[in-house]
Amino acid sequence: MRFLSQWILTILLLVPLAGAAALWFLRRRVVVIRRVALATTLTACAVSLLILVPFRWRQVRVYDQEPHGSVKLPLKAPLAGGAEYYVAIDGLSFPFLVFTTLMFSMMVLASWHDASKAAGYFSILLILEFASLSTYVCFDLLLLLGVLALSSAAVYALIRVGGDGGDEPKISRWLARYLAIGLACTAVAVVGLRLKSGTFDLIRLAEFAARDGSIPRWVFIVMTLGFLVRMGAPPLHSWLTTTLSTGSTSSSLIIATVIPMTGAYALIRVVSPMMPHASAAVWGAFSVLGVAGVLYSALCAMASEDFRDFVGYSIASMMAFALFGITVRTPSALDGTIMLLLGQGFVGAMLLLLSGNITTQSTGERGPYWTTFVAIACVAWLTVPLMFGQLVITLASFEAARSGMALRLGGLALPGPGYGLAVASSFGVLATGAATARVIRKAFLAKSQISQGQVTRLAPVEITILAVLGAVALLIGIAPGVFVFTFTHPAARALLRMP
């Protein structure tokens, strides 16, 4: 058990890397390649669930004690600057880990019948899985920057390799440039932080910020912007909407589910514990940005004529809500934020899979199961878990606005603006719901304009994926306390330095 608790995270990270290496030797055997890729992702998924065993989650904390599963190995590279191979886990990381391993299994399944997806594609997919998983367990800032860069490169390569001959090269270039700008911002801020604090260790950095509080304002702004780019929160969402509206389904799935999630997680893990001490006023400005982003992207979603556009703007809207949730800085708000992120990952993936080639001008009657899954996705989007996540964040914002503790919303000293933001976020819930309802009517309820021969029929593998995604999304929504908050709440309290 001791071995397991110490090395399980490293084992988890090695599984996709080993799978990618194995695929390299099976270059021409397509069937075997797929099976190996699926076996690898499923193994990673099983290992991520195995993490449940060795740790006591109600006591899993970092920032005030040694985190579970910690492994620290100094990196001896020339420019490492004291960076370490430092992996650990707490309740904030765990749901993201399970989400990622599950989503990658689904992505492999989604490419199952695509003959163009060969060894190169699946190898890169597994490397991307490695990079994404590393993001969630990495407690060294330089290492985090490295894995974020690796995942950006992997996404670029994956879209190029996995494209179906359409706009993929253009999209991947656009995306790579955008993400590179975000990474550049993060890199500059990382250097600034290292010079000021003398460490890359995230826990020591948080302690330093809380104790010293002298982190320069520009570092805070640049680092937040860097992660916001990755998150796709408005006004830095253009890459998300553009790539979703023009990319293939498989590339859209990766873009919509993997990249924004890593950005949001990095914002929670890196920026959240240190930034109120850095600049309360700018923190408040990011609260305003979050709420404004929710309303802005919801209105854009409402005006969308293309279903993929709608999904893109809706994800941007959810990301803006998540940004607001992070800035509220209460454990409940972080619970709601993580629930919202996970929910939008699952449901967004469902909608993208279902959208296929539809536009808001098509559809009506579809093949068996299609309507069923659309109904499940809509229920999940409009009630639990997504609306519930928004509701939790909004409730937390009301509490933060009123609270006399150091939780006051967004660092604003007066409760008035805090209440204002809380009320505005309520309008955000209304706007996202109204936009969804309008587009659903246009996309799914309008009279069919496609002939019977063009009717989309779901393949068994797609039905499997959708059933898994729908079931997990609804489970999260029905029992958030069991599936999300049990893990996130103690960790969120520790992150926010609450007893």
Place this chain on the structure above:
Amino acid sequence: MPLPALLLVIAALLPLAACLLLLFIGRRMGTPLAGYTAIFFAALSFVGSSWALMRWVAGGNFRGLPYRQAIAPIVMIWSAFQGGASRGYPGFMDFGIYLDSLSVLLITTLTLGIMLLHIFAARSMRRDPQLPRFFTILALSSFAVLGLILSASLLHAIVFLELVSLCASMLVGFRLDREVMTRAGVRMFVINRVGDLGLILGVGILFAFLGKLTWPDLWLLAGDGTQAFSGILSDGSTLPTTALTLAGVALFFGAASRCAQFPLHVWTADASEGVAPAGGMVFALLQTVGGAFLMARLFPILTPSARLLIGIVGLTTLSMASLIALAQPGIKQVLAWLSTAQMGLIVVALGIGSWSGAMFHLVSFCYFQLLLFLAAGAVIRAARGETELEKLGGLVRKMPITAVVAAIGLLAACGAGSVGVGLSGYYSRGMIFKHAAAFATMATNAPRSKAYWAFFLLPVVATGLNAIAMTRWWMLIFGGRPRDRRLYNHAREAPTLLWPMAVLAIMTILAGGWLGVGEIIDSSIIEAREGARRLAQAWYPSRQPAAAALFSAALPIAETVPDDSPPDETSDLAPTSQPALQAALTRGAILADRGLVIALALGLSIGALLYLPNPPLAQRLRAVPPISWLHHWLRNRMYFDELYEALFVTLVVGLAGLMAWVDRNVVQALARVLMRV
């Protein structure tokens, strides 16, 4: 888990099981089998809830404490986690079951109604290839509304209410190939979402101040009347009355959107476009019950100012809907507006403190309104889908049983009865009128403005208007000579559709004075007080007096006010002495009986005068200005749709277009420039 709670949880989960089953294999089952499967689950659900009702009345012990009707509720609350931000722990995640006489009664009523509706729909839509999908939505709707009633927490009630709204929208927009229906469904959902704004704000304020959202916690911390609103909370802070008023009004705004209350009533006309069983579900069992039940649960925390505002909104809706119903052309449109008027009456009742009256009327409403919608469905089916009232006529000869059960429904809806004997609506409407008259009497004695008498007089006038509208509805369908010979020749009774209506007709007759519904509802108040007392004893010892004063704003149902009943100190007419209250209630009972009889007699007489002759006198009258103008105004629903379209829809769609333009031409252009750089 105590047996009644377990049975009701199973009763709520059975429709969910049916939904999941039909969702995945409904299409394969095909049309009749899917219907029978849904009926089977609905029937099991009804059996479970009936058994639960019996066990509830018998009573029992849970964790060493007794539960029973008029003794104490079953409260089962689980906390997701301990520790919290600023108070004991983040109470928004507490969830559980709150079971009292009201919830047991409502669930039994609803499961019976749902079962009968399933049977009716399976027969009336038996040739519809989309039947499995319809039953899937119907089952999910049933789960949502039952879950809402069982819920022990405001937050979870809101989540279930959201599901209720979504299901109602799906039911209304069930026919995907009919643009008007899908548009109506989405419109209904969006209007409900506007109401959600109030729910979120209200729950946000309550959570910010109290940190708890379960019903007993809310009632105990904020629901003991004006004198304690400024009391000190458990963390030493205070709860300002203004905040509580704001929260109450905001939450009412959300619930009102479900009950089609002014100004969020505009979905009513559209929603009646759906198929008849969908209309019955939405108007009689789903939306309206959900909204009214939420308001009933929130009643103890409403401040006098909030209640007054609620009463005024109810009066406005009641008057407006009663007038609009007079001129509607469609068979279901009239029923939809009359439904809205009934909900207006329930809201008025809650506003004046007639909590028992409101809930009593809600139960009666479920039966007679569902009966009317099913009768309408039977007529539409017999008339080959024709829904225009003016194309029907003379069907009493072809469908005599439907005509009789429809008449029973209509008379119950108007409150027909006198000297203590009548249909269910007579008792419930009469109780509201009695309380309204008592409320106005106390206001006059206070002394306050005589305008408080509007709470009595306007509902009486509205009853007369409803009687006219219902006479018109019945006469145009069943009375006179046939206006379309082809439809008339085709029409005939469908025997299998009759018996769900017959059961509902029997319940419509019995649910008033014979089944003891009023007493069951009234015992909820005693149970709430006992539940709150137990909670106070365990967690908030200083709030013990608040537990005893719970629901003190509710006017008593009994003719004789017991000496030990708490004084009505939360009313804005407070404090009221017991003899004065007794006198007001006695006078109220007399006025209510007289008012009801006069209004009904006048309404039925005027209706008969206008619609009995052939061609109807009303037809000639409405060609004469200014009656023609008035008729046009009412037929177009006072032009609210056009007003909202011009004011809000254009604004929002324009704003959305502007944002999309900004995104395309400014934000993305800037991003492109940045990329090039």
